[in-house]
Amino acid sequence: MVLPVRIARVAVIRPYEEAIAVPSVFERYAQIDRASFEHAPIDPPAALVSFAEKVTERELRPVSARVIRQRPGDYLLAHYDELHDDHRVEVVVDVSPAIVEGAEVRYRRNGAVFFIVPSQPGTASVVERGPTTQAYHTYISKLREGALVQRLVMQLVDR
Numbered sequence: 001m002v003l004p005v006r007i008a009r010v011a012v013i014r015p016y017e018e019a020i021a022v023p024s025v026f027e028r029y030a031q032i033d034r035a036s037f038e039h040a041p042i043d044p045p046a047a048l049v050s051f052a053e054k055v056t057e058r059e060l061r062p063v064s065a066r067v068i069r070q071r072p073g074d075y076l077l078a079h080y081d082e083l084h085d086d087h088r089v090e091v092v093v094d095v096s097p098a099i100v101e102g103a104e105v106r107y108r109r110n111g112a113v114f115f116i117v118p119s120q121p122g123t124a125s126v127v128e129r130g131p132t133t134q135a136y137h138t139y140i141s142k143l144r145e146g147a148l149v150q151r152l153v154m155q156l157v158d159r
Contacts, residue, residue, distance in 0.1 A: 009128060010056050010089075011107065011115040016124035018047045020095050020152055022067055034080040037137070038069040044154055048124070052091045052156055055126045060089055060156040067095070068137065070103065070149040075139040078108055085131040086157050092117060093124040093152040103149045104138045119149060 023040035030036050044062035053060050068076070092105055096119060103119035110132045117125040127133070140147055 011125075011127045012055060013117060013120070013123050013125045014051075014055065015122060016048075016051065016093050017122060018045065018051075020045060020048075020093060022095055022150055026067075026069055033077075035074075035076040037074045037076055038071075039066050040069075041066050042152060045152075048091060048093065048152070048154060049156065051124065052089055052126055052154075056089055056128060058089065059159040061159045062154055062156050063088070065152065065154040068151050068153055070137060070140050072140050072142045072144050072147050074137075074149075076137040078106075078134045078136040081134040081136060083131060083134065084129065084155075087131075088129045089156045090127045090129055090135065091124055091152075091154045091156070092127075093154075094119060094121045095150045095152055096121045097148060097150075100140065100144060100147045100149050102138060102144075103140055103147070105151070106136055106138065108134045108136075 026038035026040045042065050044065040100119045105117040106113050107115040
């Protein structure tokens with residue numbers, strides 16, 4: 001039996017204006033060899049699931065959703081990210097109060113960066129992730145005193 005091959009084809013940034021309630025309580029993740037940031041679970045917004053379905057033309061269901069908060073000195077390394085062979089879709093909504101220069105989400109395929117999502121509040125990126133795709137959130141310089149990056153990160157799979 002030959003299984004169909006699915007190739008990740010979507011990696012886009014679009015405006016996203018739906019309000020997202022950011023949690024008030026965060027937990028610190030601080031394994032310095034992997035990442036340093038704060039995170040809080042969030043219920044997957046139904047409107048965001050629909051948004052991802054329209055962009056990808058797939059019927060999706062969420063498997064995880066959380067808000068990641070980075071302050072000066074925080075980062076998420078690529079080897080923090082898990083590889084998945086279920087062709088997930090990752091949606092990242094920037095809910096930061098302002099642009100933070102250099103604060104990016106970078107997607108790598110087979111080790112090479114193929115898509116960069118800059119800090120831009122009011123936008124959502126949608127990326128179809130193949131089994132060799134990893135993402136990381138770049139280091140926020142300690143020189144950016146008062147900087148705050150908040151992103152809702154949701155992963156979805158086919159229904």
